[in-house]
Amino acid sequence: MLFNAIRDIAVYEIGDVQVENKEISQAVIGRLPRYFRFLGELKDEGIERISSQELSDIMQVTASQIRQDFNNFGGFGQQGYGYKVEYLYEEIGKILGLYKTHNLIIIGAGNLGQALANYMNFERRGFLFKGIFDNNPELLGKKIRNMEVKSMDEMETFVRENDIDIAVLTIPKASAAEVAEKLVDIGIRGIWNFAHVDLSVPRGIQVENVHLSDSLMKLAYNINQFENGG
Amino acid sequence: MLFNAIRDIAVYEIGDVQVENKEISQAVIGRLPRYFRFLGELKDEGIERISSQELSDIMQVTASQIRQDFNNFGGFGQQGYGYKVEYLYEEIGKILGLYKTHNLIIIGAGNLGQALANYMNFERRGFLFKGIFDNNPELLGKKIRNMEVKSMDEMETFVRENDIDIAVLTIPKASAAEVAEKLVDIGIRGIWNFAHVDLSVPRGIQVENVHLSDSLMKLAYNINQFENGG
DNA sequence: AAGGGAATGTCAATGAATTGACATTATTTT
DNA sequence: AAAATAATGTCAATTCATTGACATTCCCTT
Secondary structure, three states: OOOOOOOOOOEEEEOOEEEEOOOOOHHHHHHHHHHHHHHHHHHHOOOOEEOHHHHHHHHOOOHHHHHHHHHOOOOOOEOOOEEEHHHHHHHHHHHHOOOOOEEEEEEOOOHHHHHHHHHOHHHHHOEEEEEEEEOOOOOOOOEEOOEEEEEHHHHHHHHHHHOOOEEEEOOOHHHHHHHHHHHHHOOOOEEEEOOOOOOOOOOOOEEEEOOHHHHHHHHHHHHHHHHOOO | OOOOOOOOOOEEEEOOEEEEOOOOOHHHHHHHHHHHHHHHHHHHOOOOEEOHHHHHHHHOOOHHHHHHHHHOOOOOOEOOOEEEHHHHHHHHHHHOOOOOOEEEEEEOOOHHHHHHHHHOHHHHHOEEEEEEEEOOOOOOOOEOOOOEEEEHHHHHHHHHHHOOOEEEEOOOHHHHHHHHHHHHHOOOOEEEEOOOOOOOOOOOOEEEEOOHHHHHHHHHHHHHHHHOOO
C-alpha cells in the first residue's frame, strides 16, 4: 500500500473528445500546500508518524476530509498505523510538482516585482528566479538581487533561450492583457498574476491570480459584518 | 425594490446562544470584489444599465449565479429592466464596507511590507496607511512613503491613539503568532496575514490570509498536471 | 392608459464537497 | 502465533453551492 502510484488518471476516448477520468478538484488541490506546510513542520520537529485524527486536531479540518483528500491520489497511509510523516510529505511535494524546477521571470520591476524577487524564498521549492523586466527606462540596468532589470524587448529571446515556464505579472492592469498574450505566444506555461484584471488565455496555459485588493475587501467585509452583529 | 435594505440578518435568541439567520457564505463574499471591479469598469465606460445575462457574458459566470448572489442582500435590480450599474456598484461597495475608512498599520518593513506601503492604491478604497513598524534597528527611522519606520515597542500606544483597526503582517513566520496575539490584545479588529502560518485568534477577530507560496504551488501543480496529459 | 415584452427574484433540481460510519487490514501486544 | 487494537480506505448520507426554470413584476411602447 505504501507505494501506490498516482492512479486512475486514465484517459478515455469518447467519440472524438478526450476526457480524463478522476480529475482532482481544485478544492482538494488548494488544500495540498497547507498539508505540505504542516507536514514539513512536523517533520522538522522529528515526528515520524501521525494519524488523520491527530492531524485533524492540529489543522482544524476533519479527519474524514484528510483521508478523503489523500485518497484522491491513492492513499499514502497504513491501516492500523497512520501516515509516515516524511513519506507523506515527500509524496505531496511530488504531487505539487515541487521536485521539478521551474524557471520564472518577473514582469514589472515596481515595488511588488522587486519585493517578490528579493522575497524569493521560493528558490528552495524549485522556483528559480531567472530575470526581471520592465519598460521604465529609469529602472533599466538596476540591480535587483544581482540581476539587472532588462527591457521588455528582450523578453521574447530571453524566454526562449532560458527555458522559462512561469511569468510573474506585476505590472499595471492597463498593459497586463497585452503582455500576457505575448507571454503565451512565446511559450510560457503559467502566469502568476498580480495585475488586477482577469486574463483570458488559451486552454492549457495556467493562470493563478493573486488579487490583493479583493483579499483586502473580503477582510473589510468580515470586519464590518462582525461589528454589525453578524 | 430599488431601496431594499440589507435584509433578514435577524438575530434570534435560542436558549442562551445567539444565532444569526441568513449568514452569507464566504463563497458569495469571495465573489463580491470581482463584481465590484467589473461594475466599476462598466461605470467608467459610461454604461448605465446591465442585465444579469450581459454581465454573465462579460464575467464568465452564469446569470443565475449573479442573480442568486445579489439576492442574498435583497436584490438590487428592477424586473424587466435589469440593474443600474452605478447603483449596483455603490451597493456592493457598501456591503463590502468600502465607504467606511479603515486605519491600517504594517508590521514588518521588509521588502513586502515596503512594497505594500507604496503600492497602496488601497487608499481610495478607504484603507488608510497610518504607520509601519519593524524591530530591525537598521530600518528604524527610514522613510517609507513619508512615514518613518517605528519600533515595535511603540506599536501598542500607536494603535490605541490612532484608532487602528487593521494590521498587515509581513514578518517572518517565527514571530507572527506572538505579534498577532499582541495585536489582538491591543484591540485590532482584522489581520491581513502574509506570514506563512495559520494564526489562531479569538472569535470576532478577522484574519485574511495571503499565502503566496501556497498560491505558487497551486500554479505548479496545474502546470505539471497539464503537461502530464491531465 | 393599457398591453406586450423583458428580466428579475425565487423555488426546485441538480451537482459538488464535506462529513459520518464502518468493514477491512495492518500493527501491536500477549 | 493468535487475539486485540488501531486507523485507514471507502461507501453512504448529508450539507452546501450552483444551475435551471418560470411566475411575477416592472418598464417601455403604442
